[in-house]
Amino acid sequence: xxxxxxxxxxxxxxxxxxxxxxxxxxxxxxxxxxxxxxxxxxxxxxxxxxxxxxxxxxxxxxxxxxxxxxxxxxxxxxxxxxxxxxxxxxxxxxxxxxxxxxxxxxxxxxxxxxxxxxxxxxxxxxxxxxxxxxxxxxxxxxxxxxxxxxxxxxxxxxxxxxxxxxxxxxxxxxxxxxxxxxxxxxxxxxxxxxxxxxxxxxxxxxxxxxxxxxxxxxxxxxxxxxxxxxxxxxxxxxxxxxxxxxxxxxxxxxxxxxxxxxxxxxxxxxxxxxxxxxxxxxxxxxxxxxxxxxxxxxxxxxxxxxxxxxxxxxxxxxxxxxxxxxxxxxxxxxxxxxxxxxxxxxxxxxxxxxxxxxxxxxxxxxxxxxxxxxxxxxxxxxxxxxxxxxxxxxx
Numbered sequence: 001x002x003x004x005x006x007x008x009x010x011x012x013x014x015x016x017x018x019x020x021x022x023x024x025x026x027x028x029x030x031x032x033x034x035x036x037x038x039x040x041x042x043x044x045x046x047x048x049x050x051x052x053x054x055x056x057x058x059x060x061x062x063x064x065x066x067x068x069x070x071x072x073x074x075x076x077x078x079x080x081x082x083x084x085x086x087x088x089x090x091x092x093x094x095x096x097x098x099x100x101x102x103x104x105x106x107x108x109x110x111x112x113x114x115x116x117x118x119x120x121x122x123x124x125x126x127x128x129x130x131x132x133x134x135x136x137x138x139x140x141x142x143x144x145x146x147x148x149x150x151x152x153x154x155x156x157x158x159x160x161x162x163x164x165x166x167x168x169x170x171x172x173x174x175x176x177x178x179x180x181x182x183x184x185x186x187x188x189x190x191x192x193x194x195x196x197x198x199x200x201x202x203x204x205x206x207x208x209x210x211x212x213x214x215x216x217x218x219x220x221x222x223x224x225x226x227x228x229x230x231x232x233x234x235x236x237x238x239x240x241x242x243x244x245x246x247x248x249x250x251x252x253x254x255x256x257x258x259x260x261x262x263x264x265x266x267x268x269x270x271x272x273x274x275x276x277x278x279x280x281x282x283x284x285x286x287x288x289x290x291x292x293x294x295x296x297x298x299x300x301x302x303x304x305x306x307x308x309x310x311x312x313x314x315x316x317x318x319x320x321x322x323x324x325x326x327x328x329x330x331x332x333x334x335x336x337x338x339x340x341x342x343x344x345x346x347x348x349x350x351x352x353x354x355x356x357x358x359x360x361x362x363x364x365x366x367x368x369x370x371x372x373x374x375x376x377x378x379x380x381x382x383x384x385x386x387x388x389x390x391x392x393x394x395x
Contacts, residue, residue: 006018006019007019007020007037008039009037009039009043011041016039016040016041016043017039017040017107018037018038018039018040018107019037019038019103019107020035020036020037020038021035021036022034022035022036023035023036023046023064023065023066024064024065024066024067024068024069025046025047025063025064025065026062026063026064026065030070031065031068031069031070033068034046034047036064038100038103038104038107039104039107040104040107040108042104044100046058046064052097052100052101055097055100056093056097059093059096059097060093066091066093066096081174081176081177082174082175082176082177083160083163083172083173083174083175083176083177083178084160084174084177085149085174086149086158086160087149088145088146088147088148088149088150089145089146089148089149090146091146092145092146094144095144095145095146095147096144098113098142098143098144098147099144099146099147102114102144113139113142113143113144113147114143114147114150114151116139116142117136117139117140117142117143117151117162118151119139120132120135120136120138120139120140121136121162121192123135124136124165124189124192125189125192125193125196128189133165133166133185136162136165136166137165137166140159140162140166141166148162161188161191161192162188163177164180164184164185164187164188165185165188165189167180168180169181169182169185214332219330219331219332219333220333221333221334221335221336222240222243222330222333222334222335222336223336223338223348224240224241224243224244224335224336224337224338224359224362225338225339226244226246226338226339226340226341226342227241227244227246230244230246230247230248230285231248232248232284233248234247234248234249238322238323238326239326240326240330242323242326242327243327243335243337243362245260245261245262245265245342245346245358246260246261246262246285247260247261247323248260249261249316249320249323251264251312251315251316251319251320252315252319253311253312253315256280257280258280258312259285259288260285260288261309261312261313261316262285262288262289262342263279263280263282263285263288264280264312264315265292265305265308265309265312266279266288266289266291266292266293267279267280267288267292268308268312269292269297269298269301269305269308270292270295270296270297270298271295271296271297271298271299272295272296275291275292275295275296278291279291279292279295289341305345306345306357306361309346309357309358309361310361310364310365313358313361313362313365314365314368317365317369318369324369327362327365327366327369328366328369328370330366334359334363335359335360335362335363336348336356336359337356337358337359337362342358345357346358
């Protein structure tokens with residue numbers, strides 16, 4: 001069954017993660033499509049609440065079915081030997097129950113039946129004893145039958161190597177295949193060992209090609225929240241509010257002095273030079289923002305606004321070393337820039353809205369500050385970014 005994430009429910013304020021899929025439920029008028037939700041704590045919802053035993057009983061009594069019984073087409077008859085079959089077994093109620101149980105294990109971060117099968121395979125590779133081979137067999141058989149062909153992730157052989165391995169010597173593979181031999185088991189062992197070596201080579205090559213990929217940060221994400229009444233003077237001591245675009249930190253950019261990043265952003269967005277100057281000289285951040293939102297903006301501003309914001313943040317922090325130190329103190333933490341006054345393009349508003357571009361550009365500015373510091377200590381000249389003057393862009 002196809003499962004979709006994420007979903008969740010709240011229990012006493014605690015989030016319980018879940019997944020869901022489609023099933024058919026019986027009513028007085030026949031069967032209809034419904035959503036079946038499974039949660040990490042074992043709770044199941046589908047036209048009412050139940051647990052695993054309740055789901056089993058509803059499947060047994062056909063109150064819940066895995067397909068529409070009123071439109072169910074007969075299963076096609078597949079030709080050929082079963083031992084080498086490359087298609088999944090039919091989905092059954094018992095297989096579905098196993099899949100639901102695996103989903104609950106996965107939601108809790110515990111190994112599924114497929115994970116446990118791979119763990120058994122790894123133990124067999126390290127020590128190919130009869131006991132470990134039997135352990136592979138036991139765990140393989142716990143995988144829902146309709147999911148077994150996918151366990152190895154081999155598009156060509158599916159799970160055929162496993163079917164050979166779990167068959168006792170002298171017995172037919174899959175009941176109608178060749179007789180299992182010690183040589184067959186050795187070939188399967190070589191198959192897994194070759195795959196293991198291939199994985200190691202891939203990891204080594206990946207490490208070479210991605211040698212500059214940052215390791216996972218140990219510093220938690222930083223959230224920069226908007227304040228209803230931003231201060232007009234820098235507070236003492238300085239805190240992470242220095243990250244905000246409305247923070248009062250006058251700086252020069254292309255020959256013009258701007259009280260805040262928001263003053264500079266909306267002034268430069270204005271198509272008319274007189275509007276630029278009016279916004280630049282606005283008494284408050286709110287006045288600058290609202291005035292900028294009312295005046296005509298320069299053509300194609302949306303195409304250049306992100307680059308302009310990056311330049312303004314760079315100017316702000318490069319001209320205020322004390323602010324740069326606070327930004328650098330965040331090291332490699334992700335910066336979430338929240339708020340409702342600035343557009344979703346700039347702010348982080350959760351997984352479904354907001355692109356957090358200010359947060360991203362702050363991280364870029366932080367990296368540039370550190371790079372300049374390192375290069376300066378090694379004797380390289382500081383970066384000098386060329387740019388046009390504000391006067392030029394209004395001519």
